[in-house]
Amino acid sequence: MKATQESISDRGQEEPGVVLDDGRVIDGNRRFTALRRIQKSKGIEQYFEAAILDFDITNSVDKKTIKQLELDLQMGKEDRQDYDPIDRIFDVYNTVYVEKIMTPQEYAKSIGKERARGINNDIKEAKLISSYLEFIGAPRDAYYIAKELRLDGPMNEVRRVLDKNKLLDDGEVKSAVFALLSMHYSGTDANEGGDITRLIRKELQSMVSKKDDWVCLTEDNVDTIYDAFQDTPVSDASQISQILNSSEGIKAASNDFMRSSRRLGKMNEYRGELQKVVETVSACVESLESIDTATLESLTVEQSKDVAADLEKIGMIVRKDYDVLSQTGNLL
Secondary structure, eight states: OHHHHHHHHHHOOOSOEEEETTSOEEEOHHHHHHHHHHHHHHOOOOOOOEEEEOOOTTSHHHHHHHHHHHHHHHHTOTTGGGSOHHHHHHHHIIIIIISOSSOHHHHHHHTTOSOSHHHHHHHHHHHHHHHHHHHTTSOTTOHHHHHHHTTHHHHHHHHHHHHHTTOTTOHHHHHHHHHHHHHHHTSTTTTOHHHHHHHHHHHHHHHHHTHHHHHHHHHHHHHHHHHHHHHSOOSSTTHHHHHHTSSHHHHHHHHHHHHHHHHHHHHHHHTTOHHHHHHHHHHHHHHHHTOOHHHHHTSOHHHHHHHHHHHHHHHHHHHHHHHHHHHHTTTO
16 A cells, blocks of 8 residues: 555556446545545645446446456456455455355356356355354454454365365354464464464364364363453454453463363374374473472472372373273283
């Protein structure tokens, strides 16, 4: 936008826009916005040069013609890559699914695609994004939050995995997925959309492959996370982290959710990779051996109780796993 504004300020509006006779801008929104900003900053009246179309937006035939023209104009521009992915996804969703101005095939043809598969995938992704916004307490059409979070990349992975496993209509699985997304957006990777996409790609398939276990292990924590968002609806991306850290109960539920999810992921990861099990057990032994007596004696009362509880859990796990190994006959 800054470059557009500077260009128009220096050389004037070189390319006309397209508007309807009621004032709606069909092509040239960036130029129109730039002119308004120039007028505000310089105090000099600006004029938006445009072709005026005599179409009736309430007429279904004209409405379809207007949409086709809008898409044709976008496809004909060299800078069409600046079209925000979230805007594009919801343009498809609103045009095809909500307003039913065009069919998936017609929309695909208007943007130079031979098949409608990508259009149908965009609609599925838009539905997931709207459902996620609802999960965090935001309006379903709060697209600005989706843009802040750069949800298009991660949610494309979610759509791909859920679609592949026929889980797009499974509310419990989707809620667990949305909780997982929220945890990632509340962490240090919150501003790195690409990293979250990579994490989701890595984690989701293993979680979904054991979906019943995942839902059972995490459903109470997912409910707590969901309730936290409904009690304090998200109005901007930064609030996700604030809400998930707003009380000890919510923090505990969030941590338990991630612990359970990652444990399930590890179980899946180790299946068939026997050497990794050996290396993990060896690393655990080394970690425990590195804790000296003086360090343990220096812990506070609260820390001592926490460590004692975890050591007790470790002891139980060790005894259980040792019994499993004994029963194999491999230790004879």
